[in-house]
Amino acid sequence: MPHTPLSTAVHPPRVPAGLHLEPYDPRTAPDAFMTALAAFQTAQLHERQPDDPAIQPGQLAAQLRHLPPFVTLPGWVVRDGARVVAEANVALVNLDQNRHLAQVGLGVLASYRRQGLGRALLAQVTEAAHEADRRLLLLSSHARVPAGEAALRRAGATPGLSAQVNQLALTEVSHERLAQWATQGQARAQGHRLDLWEAELPGADLAAFAELTQVMNDQPLGDLDVEDSAMSTEQFREAEAHFQASGRQRVLAVARRTADHRLVGFTELTWHPARPAILAQGATGVRPEARGLGLGRWLKAAALQRALARNPEARFVRTENADTNAAMRRINEELGFRPYSTTTLWQLEVAQAQTYLAGAAAR
Ligand SMILES: CC(C)(COP(=O)(O)OP(=O)(O)OC[C@H]1O[C@@H](n2cnc3c(N)ncnc32)[C@H](O)[C@@H]1OP(=O)(O)O)[C@@H](O)C(=O)NCCC(=O)NCCS
Structure with missing residues (x-):
């Protein structure tokens, strides 16, 4: 689906020279893109769950290309050459309830962090949520990747719900x-x-x-x-x-x-x-x-x-x-399930994200 461009006059998305931030449409993105995105998502997954099998491009493509019609999912990637080094998407679920929410996925490869990529992607999802008249972003962090919590706190997000990821080893069942x-x-x-x-x-x-x-x-x-x-x-x-x-x-x-x-x-x-x-x-x-x-x-x-x-x-x-x-x-x-990791769901008001981003842009 075409994505309305960010109103760049307000918060120009700054990414370091040599990197490229671009929108993608999960329903129509070609196979080569799905392969690059699956490699990125596998790296993110292995940071929190190192034993997991890799995410297969075909699996990801099937998942994204057939999203139900009531879900709109604009996405953005940052590329370094052909490689996806950061990605964000925002699920706008059009049911009768929860029309105030926008569910955000956002990640940056570990070696590309602390250069403003997370903030540039947050600017994109915030703009898309605002345009869709959503007032609250939902984001998640994992205890095994403390950078997520640090960046979310910095932006002014507050923890909403903590959950334990539990695992049952089938040899022990x-x-x-x-x-x-x-x-x-x-x-x-x-x-x-x-x-x-x-x-x-x-x-x-x-x-x-x-x-x-x-x-x-x-x-x-x-x-x-x-x-x-x-x-x-x-x-x-x-x-x-x-x-x-x-x-x-x-x-x-x-x-x-x-x-x-x-x-x-x-x-x-x-x-x-x-x-x-x-x-x-x-x-x-x-x-x-x-x-x-x-x-x-x-x-x-x-x-x-x-x-x-x-x-x-x-x-x-x-x-x-x-x-x-x-x-x-x-x-x-x-x-026989045992605690494996913990996740936290965070809430970030769109207005708060805009204030944070405007402050960062003015620095
Ligand atoms: C969260 C994440 C996307 C941040 O990406 P990033 O590119 O490093 O973020 P930025 O460089 O744009 O930093 C954004 C702000 O968070 C702060 N920040 C980021 N990582 C931090 C850390 N480890 N400790 C303290 N502050 C941190 C930055 O200083 C910056 O603050 P500023 O705007 O006042 O300058 C990245 O750490 C990541 O991919 N984590 C794993 C996935 C995840 O947990 N996602 C959470 C959903 S947002």
Whole structure:
């Protein structure tokens, strides 16, 4: 999509001589660009998670080219020759809720830091957010890369939510415990059954499942200025089409009340065949009326058993849990998840970012 140029009269984006800052369109960028961007993103990833397999260009391209229509994602890179040395993007999600937010990804290769590239990219995303009438930027930092927090504090951002990245080494997982949780789940949650959905979502359940996922609005969000959100069935279908186009595999375990077939809980594990070592533990949610019956454990155990049967190359499972999410952390600890790293979500008012950037430009 064409990106409106930055109003350069106000904050000229200054990058050191020899480097080039340019916009890119994630939906149409060519393969060579995706290769350069994947190399950059792999370097960023390895700084915080050194054991992870590299990000594959094809995987990145599939992910970006098929973004759902309700997401606008302008992006910018800084290049040194053909090499991408810094990148930023801003997700403008056009649902009915959270129209005040702009979710920002921003990174600079370690050897190119402290030269103003982060600030030049922040100027781009701030301008795009402002033009889209968004007032709050959401950004994240990782404990293993302290430069992120330092730069965010400098710009005037405030921490909104801390989350632990937890990891389960599959060599240490107790298969007896998984089997026990499944058996206990069946016994305790009488009147419920589990289904496993592995390819497309069943059409007859799609609207009910979209509604069930709104239970995720119950997760603690700390000090984040974020509203509960809900997708229409059509938007949910579009998000699902994006998932299918991404090439990821999944096991979705869904709990149902047998009396009326109402969906009451779910958990999702996904992986990409090009990076089979990592299983990503996605959302897990159980409706309030069905909590305390052991469904959370049963769902997780059933999904993991099935994913391991389908993907024998899996080596670990990763998940992120808010520090304040006691229920989910307890289940994960019992399963053998251990803290791996921490992430923090930060909030930066667009007005504050503009003030910071104007001050820096005047220096
Ligand atoms: C955060 C990051 C993008 C900053 O990139 P950068 O090119 O080094 O940033 P800049 O040189 O433009 O510096 C911006 C400001 O932050 C300050 N800053 C940057 N790194 C810092 C550090 N390690 N310690 C203290 N201050 C720091 C700079 O002094 C500058 O302040 P100023 O405007 O008052 O002069 C980079 O460290 C990075 O890629 N980190 C990993 C990814 C990440 O954590 N992203 C967070 C989302 S923003």
